[in-house]
Amino acid sequence: xxxxxxxxxxxxxxxxxxxxxxxxxxxxxxxxxxxxxxxxxxxxxxxxxxxxxxxxxxxxxxxxxxxxxxxxxxxxxxxxxxxxxxxxxxxxxxxxxxxxxxxxxxxxxxxxxxxxxxxxxxxxxxxxxxxxxxxxxxxxxxxxxxxxxxxxxxxxxxxxxxxxxxxxxxxxxxxxxxxxxxxxxxxxxxxxxxxxxxxxxxxxxxxxxxxxxxxxxxxxxxxxxxxxxxxxxxxxxxxxxxxxxxxxxxxxxxxxxxxxxxxxxxxxxxxxxxxxxxxxxxxx
Amino acid sequence: xxxxxxxxxxxxxxxxxxxxxxxxxxxxxxxxxxxxxxxxxxxxxxxxxxxxxxxxxxxxxxxxxxxxxxxxxxxxxxxxxxxxxxxxxxxxxxxxxxxxxxxxxxxxxxxxxxxxxxxxxxxxxxxxxxxxxxxxxxxxxxxxxxxxxxxxxxxxxxxxxxxxxxxxxxxxxxxxxxxxxxxxxxxxxxxxxxxxxxxxxxxxxxxxxxxxxxxxxxx
Numbered sequence: 001x002x003x004x005x006x007x008x009x010x011x012x013x014x015x016x017x018x019x020x021x022x023x024x025x026x027x028x029x030x031x032x033x034x035x036x037x038x039x040x041x042x043x044x045x046x047x048x049x050x051x052x053x054x055x056x057x058x059x060x061x062x063x064x065x066x067x068x069x070x071x072x073x074x075x076x077x078x079x080x081x082x083x084x085x086x087x088x089x090x091x092x093x094x095x096x097x098x099x100x101x102x103x104x105x106x107x108x109x110x111x112x113x114x115x116x117x118x119x120x121x122x123x124x125x126x127x128x129x130x131x132x133x134x135x136x137x138x139x140x141x142x143x144x145x146x147x148x149x150x151x152x153x154x155x156x157x158x159x160x161x162x163x164x165x166x167x168x169x170x171x172x173x174x175x176x177x178x179x180x181x182x183x184x185x186x187x188x189x190x191x192x193x194x195x196x197x198x199x200x201x202x203x204x205x206x207x208x209x210x211x212x213x214x215x216x217x218x219x220x221x222x223x224x225x226x227x228x229x230x231x232x233x234x235x236x237x238x239x240x241x242x243x244x245x246x247x248x249x250x251x252x253x254x255x256x257x258x259x260x261x262x263x264x265x266x267x268x269x270x271x272x273x274x275x276x277x278x279x280x281x282x283x284x
Numbered sequence: 285x286x287x288x289x290x291x292x293x294x295x296x297x298x299x300x301x302x303x304x305x306x307x308x309x310x311x312x313x314x315x316x317x318x319x320x321x322x323x324x325x326x327x328x329x330x331x332x333x334x335x336x337x338x339x340x341x342x343x344x345x346x347x348x349x350x351x352x353x354x355x356x357x358x359x360x361x362x363x364x365x366x367x368x369x370x371x372x373x374x375x376x377x378x379x380x381x382x383x384x385x386x387x388x389x390x391x392x393x394x395x396x397x398x399x400x401x402x403x404x405x406x407x408x409x410x411x412x413x414x415x416x417x418x419x420x421x422x423x424x425x426x427x428x429x430x431x432x433x434x435x436x437x438x439x440x441x442x443x444x445x446x447x448x449x450x451x452x453x454x455x456x457x458x459x460x461x462x463x464x465x466x467x468x469x470x471x472x473x474x475x476x477x478x479x480x481x482x483x484x485x486x487x488x489x490x491x492x493x494x495x496x497x498x499x500x501x502x503x
Binding site: 060096097098099122123124125126127129151152153154155156157180182183184185186187188201202203224225226231232233235236237238239240241242243 | 328330333354355356357358359361362364365366367368369370371372373374375377378379380399402404405406407421422423424427428431432434435
């Protein structure tokens with residue numbers, strides 16, 4: 001069941017309490033207890049391929065028919081029309097710099113059966129990039145992707161309030177935003193928001209090795225060093241950066257959601273915590 | 285010219301030169317620390333939406349200053365627009381990039397480390413280090429160190445921009461001859477004056493001499 005359909009069903013149940021909880025309504029909000037006493041990796045994603053999970057790559061585009069990526073379900077771009085208004089249009093440009101292709105390739109390598117969608121918000125120049133990113137993110141949230149990979153950030157404070165609203169909106173719509181953190185002492189967004197999963201890099205070579213950081217704001221560390229990544233023209237490239245650690249965590253989240261599609265973002269974050277490589281009770 | 289105006293003009297010109305020297309020193313130290321073949325600072329020309337080579341140490345020093353390319357393309361452009369540092373170890377695999385670099389600069393690096401130059405909330409440009417030795421495995425500490433250098437370069441770039449804005453605003457009679465006395469001293473390789481034609485005074489572009497502007501790169 002896709003997140004969009006699931007959300008729609010929730011919205012149709014108008015009788016559910018929203019702002020307060022009458023005693024007689026308690027039975028109507030019973031929720032499943034999804035976490036066992038000990039959350040293991042086997043419980044979390046054992047046997048999952050990410051099938052049924054829709055992942056959005058908010059980036060520079062994704063090259064079509066790349067051998068390391070395969071099918072891209074849909075490609076759109078955020079562009080300005082003749083009136084200067086942002087529009088989301090179908091895109092045939094592919095990837096303008098290789099970065100989105102690299103991120104998509106990482107997700108695919110971990111979760112081979114996810115459904116990938118590319119939203120191109122980079123490549124049109126630096127000017128106006130903030131609005132384009134916000135437009136792409138708003139579209140992705142409304143589309144109800146379960147996971148949105150954001151290997152990008154902005155330092156512009158004028159975007160922070162809107163970005164914060166969108167991140168919170170995503171959180172409540174069960175759209176998980178996985179965002180690259182800075183490895184520099186810089187105030188940038190959205191990775192600093194508690195409603196997203198923020199990702200830095202570790203130095204190990206296993207894609208499924210990841211760590212919870214007990215001293216946030218960077219909450220998780222994924223594989224981000226010396227990676228062979230899908231790149232332009234069907235090729236690959238060796239690169240390093242938090243940008244590539246982020247789709248590792250996004251891919252793991254997709255695996256978990258493939259097996260447990262009803263997890264909310266906060267439950268999913270708890271599962272990540274419980275299955276992190278530095279969690280003492282982790283059972284492989 | 286009042287004494288105050290003269291003092292401000294002299295101070296601005298002196299500061300301009302000093303800040304460019306600081307920027308140059310930053311890329312030279314970055315190159316030396318990483319044992320790299322080259323290090324560069326690109327400045328963002330917001331109005332033109334282009335990145336401009338502002339300081340270069342090593343390969344291309346003296347030839348690349350002022351060269352421009354679109355701010356949203358290539359490795360440096362991507363680092364600027366995403367705000368995220370990036371290290372690429374086999375640039376030759378990116379055939380589009382390599383071809384473009386070769387055509388525009390004559391130098392195709394094998395590897396590139398690039399970090400955005402950020403001051404408060406503004407992205408001013410990109411610091412890049414080209415062709416560091418690859419015998420030893422990259423460590424994240426090196427990326428962190430480049431980030432520290434980026435902070436220093438960003439401050440130098442910010443000071444330089446402020447000095448240039450102040451210079452453009454000073455009264456014409458205080459400007460003196462092009463490349464005035466305060467600009468004097470030993471000519472520095474790879475660092476050249478950026479005379480600002482009055483007609484383009486409102487543009488924040490730097491290094492935008494016409495013959496240079498015509499050369500673009502996808503670096």
